[in-house]
Amino acid sequence: MRTYENSLPEGYHQIKIISPSTDRKDSIVKMFCIFTPSLLLLVLGFLFVNVSAVQYLTLLMLIPLLPLYIILHELIHGIVYLILTGHGFKLGRSKDGFYCILPQLYIYVKTQLLGAAAPFVVFTITLLSGCVIAIVNQSCLFMILSFLLAFHFFACRGDIYLIKELLKLKGAGKLLVIEDENGDNAVFGLN
Numbered sequence: 001m002r003t004y005e006n007s008l009p010e011g012y013h014q015i016k017i018i019s020p021s022t023d024r025k026d027s028i029v030k031m032f033c034i035f036t037p038s039l040l041l042l043v044l045g046f047l048f049v050n051v052s053a054v055q056y057l058t059l060l061m062l063i064p065l066l067p068l069y070i071i072l073h074e075l076i077h078g079i080v081y082l083i084l085t086g087h088g089f090k091l092g093r094s095k096d097g098f099y100c101i102l103p104q105l106y107i108y109v110k111t112q113l114l115g116a117a118a119p120f121v122v123f124t125i126t127l128l129s130g131c132v133i134a135i136v137n138q139s140c141l142f143m144i145l146s147f148l149l150a151f152h153f154f155a156c157r158g159d160i161y162l163i164k165e166l167l168k169l170k171g172a173g174k175l176l177v178i179e180d181e182n183g184d185n186a187v188f189g190l191n
Contacts, residue, residue, distance in 0.1 A: 003111040004085045004102070005176060011190050012176060016169070018185040020096070020161040039150075062144060066151060069123075073155055074100040076119040084111050094182050097158065106176040106188065109166050116159045116166075123152045158183055 071091075077100035078089035090103050100115075107115075127149040134142035162185060169175060169187065176188045 003108055004087070005106040006104075008106055008176065008188060012188040014186055015175075015189040016165075016187040018162055018165045018187065020158045020183060062147065069148065069151065070098050070155060073119040073123070073152075074098050076122055077115050080115045080118040081107075081111070084114060092181055096183050099179075099181060099183055101179045101181065104178075106178050108173070109169070109175040109177055109187075110173065112177045112179075112185070113163060113166055116162050120156045120159055123156075124149075127152060 074091050078091065081087070081089050081100070081102050085102060085105065085107065087102055087105055089100050091100050092098070127145055130145040131142055131149060133139075134145055166175075166177070166185075166187075169189075171189065174190055177185050178188075179185045
């Protein structure tokens, strides 16, 4: 199965640009849908886990380590792209956030979907499992894990938007995508 093209094949033309930074209405819905599960989890934690002032302080000390999560998140995108295409990826920062792209490579939508979903799946499963275990064991780690989970959902908002928009397109098996450093995805289809 072919996962990418080095250049745009003949007969393809741009059919859409997916840009999370320009769709403000969707951003409001996205924020509500993303933070609601996180807030519910935090409320459950306060109800079931007894947290001390020292543990709150530990939570505050984690904030400077959040860039490490962002790096791991983008690396997971890159590793999936590397496995699927065999091409190196580029990490960087734009005005809207951090990114991982395959420079100058047109990738098929299925490859883009897998790459975009990978950090969401890996960290959601890991952090939710940790939260459940922490609640069952009455562990103060719950606060730390639920804070990371809330940040994780926030960090995945662009990926979730991209996945939603790509899934709306018909004939996804033949569509090609190229992503730029602003996080915009140009989608190309056949005539």
